[in-house]
Amino acid sequence: MSAIAGLLAALAIGLMAPCIxxxxxxxxxxxxxxxxxxxALGGVALGLIASxxxxxxxxxxxxxxxxxxxxxxxxxxxxxxxxxxVFFAGSLALAAILLSFxxxxxxxxxxxxxxxxxxxxxxxxxxxxxxxxxxxxAAVYRPxxxxxxxxxxxxxxxxxxxxxxxxxxxxxxxxxxSSIKITGLLLVASLITVPAATAIMxxxxxxxxxLLAGVISIAAVLGGTxxxxxxxxxxxxxxxxxxxxxxxxxxxxxRIAV
Amino acid sequence: MNAVMxxxxxxxxxxxxxxxxxxxxSVRKGSFTGMxxxxxxxxxxxxxxxxxxxxPHPHGLVKIFGKPLGEFKEWWRIGYVPQTAIAFxxxxxxxxxxxxxxxxxxxxxxFGRLGxxxxxxxxxxxxxxxxxxxxxKRVGALSTGEQQRVMIARALASEPExxxxxxxxxxxxxxxxxxxxxxxxxxxxxxxxxxxxxxDIDEIARLTDELIYxxxxxxxxxxxxxxxxxxxxxxxxxxxxHHRR
Numbered sequence: 419m420s421a422i423a424g425l426l427a428a429l430a431i432g433l434m435a436p437c438i439x440x441x442x443x444x445x446x447x448x449x450x451x452x453x454x455x456x457x458a459l460g461g462v463a464l465g466l467i468a469s470x471x472x473x474x475x476x477x478x479x480x481x482x483x484x485x486x487x488x489x490x491x492x493x494x495x496x497x498x499x500x501x502x503x504v505f506f507a508g509s510l511a512l513a514a515i516l517l518s519f520x521x522x523x524x525x526x527x528x529x530x531x532x533x534x535x536x537x538x539x540x541x542x543x544x545x546x547x548x549x550x551x552x553x554x555x556a557a558v559y560r561p562x563x564x565x566x567x568x569x570x571x572x573x574x575x576x577x578x579x580x581x582x583x584x585x586x587x588x589x590x591x592x593x594x595x596s597s598i599k600i601t602g603l604l605l606v607a608s609l610i611t612v613p614a615a616t617a618i619m620x621x622x623x624x625x626x627x628x629l630l631a632g633v634i635s636i637a638a639v640l641g642g643t644x645x646x647x648x649x650x651x652x653x654x655x656x657x658x659x660x661x662x663x664x665x666x667x668x669x670x671x672x673r674i675a676v
Numbered sequence: 677m678n679a680v681m682x683x684x685x686x687x688x689x690x691x692x693x694x695x696x697x698x699x700x701x702s703v704r705k706g707s708f709t710g711m712x713x714x715x716x717x718x719x720x721x722x723x724x725x726x727x728x729x730x731x732p733h734p735h736g737l738v739k740i741f742g743k744p745l746g747e748f749k750e751w752w753r754i755g756y757v758p759q760t761a762i763a764f765x766x767x768x769x770x771x772x773x774x775x776x777x778x779x780x781x782x783x784x785x786x787f788g789r790l791g792x793x794x795x796x797x798x799x800x801x802x803x804x805x806x807x808x809x810x811x812x813k814r815v816g817a818l819s820t821g822e823q824q825r826v827m828i829a830r831a832l833a834s835e836p837e838x839x840x841x842x843x844x845x846x847x848x849x850x851x852x853x854x855x856x857x858x859x860x861x862x863x864x865x866x867x868x869x870x871x872x873x874x875x876d877i878d879e880i881a882r883l884t885d886e887l888i889y890x891x892x893x894x895x896x897x898x899x900x901x902x903x904x905x906x907x908x909x910x911x912x913x914x915x916x917x918h919h920r921r
Contacts, residue, residue, distance in 0.1 A: 570758045574728075576752060623770065624774050
């Protein structure tokens with residue numbers, strides 16, 4: 419059951435990660451995924467101390483941080499990477515303190531992911547979140563693309579740019595927190611950005627690029643997870659290495675000057 | 677006068693300095709209004725105040741289509757091409773058609789889907805800007821002149837009654853500029869009100885029927901373009917900034 423649970427969770431993550439990744443790469447905010455991964459550690463540490471689901475506590479920590487990053491961005495002129503760094507550092511510091519009181523931790527699984535750690539009990543949450551992310555992105559992709567392409571014209575045209583910025587932050591947190599068991603904290607950002615960056619290089623229209631990113635991402639997570647389950651190698655490494663190899667295979671065939 | 681945009685006694689300060697000082701002007705329905713002024717005179721700031729992007733001092737009043745700015749919600753009635761429109765990221769994978777389709781977002785709302793009327797409006801905007809032949813091309817792969825026309829098409833896709841352009845020909849080559857201005861003239865002849873902020877004083881003199889001249893943070897001239905350029909003093913002032921820029 420654990421193998422099937424791992425593959426199903428990987429499929430859900432493979433679908434939702436590039437949906438967010440497209441917008442982060444095009445907004446030059448690929449670092450955001452990495453920031454949320456480190457923010458997750460504070461939530462995970464809380465879960466371990468309180469003996470409750472670490473996915474849930476990481477999710478709550480991520481959403482609080484997303485709203486906090488959005489608020490600070492809207493009320494200061496600080497660069498976004500600096501603001502993310504502040505939340506990243508705060509959560510990491512909290513994790514460092516809490517983990518000294520925590521029971522024994524599977525540090526390797528936490529950092530690099532392990533598909534075998536996904537249980538049937540995790541599936542409703544991860545699956546539900548994936549469906550939610552896909553529905554939201556499908557519903558708002560056009561105004562979100564407009565706000566990404568030209569935020570000033572979008573705002574004048576009546577697009578609620580601030581609300582979409584907040585929404586994208588929260589969805590990024592959701593995707594990162596749902597993916598940690600499969601890809602691990604250190605590699606989750608790569609799954610969000612690398613398939614999207616690969617598809618963008620092929621440059622075949624926004625909708626088609628998003629679909630292509632999804633195909634690359636699903637191939638990477640399913641292939642990597644299956645290999646991980648079969649061999650016992652940590653899943654995060656296999657998945658991300660696969661997607662990075664695809665990136666370099668595609669590089670000579672790029673249609674746009676990147 | 678049937679004004680589509682009115683600004684009354686607008687002042688705006690930022691960072692301790694006053695950027696706009698008691699500015700008053702209006703844009704008449706159906707007009708082709710030019711806005712000129714030297715660098716730093718406040719043209720972009722003024723447009724951003726008029727569009728609600730910057731908050732002026734509370735004593736001033738901005739009205740759009742007869743409604744105070746705070747009550748105006750029908751933003752699709754305005755097509756806006758900002759100064760930075762073609763400074764977009766060239767790796768953006770959207771096609772010309774997809775970018776023009778973004779212009780329908782204001783009418784569709786956050787969750788709206790494109791319907792037959794939207795597709796017709798997109799096609800019509802592409803035709804009006806002569807971009808229908810490159811609709812499936814990636815926007816970043818076009819020349820700067822073509823990219824600028826795509827941005828106009830995006831603004832036209834919302835079927836606006838007022839088109840506002842802020843320095844649209846920056847980075848566009850001379851041949852493309854001529855074609856671009858001819859297109860604007862055609863759109864105005866069809867009844868679209870246009871407000872064009874530009875440094876291109878020769879084209880402003882040739883194309884527009886109304887003129888706003890801004891200098892030293894306020895409106896120095898507001899009236900028919902022909903009268904402005906017939907005035908020797910005003911011509912001298914305008915030529916001065918033309919050579920200084």
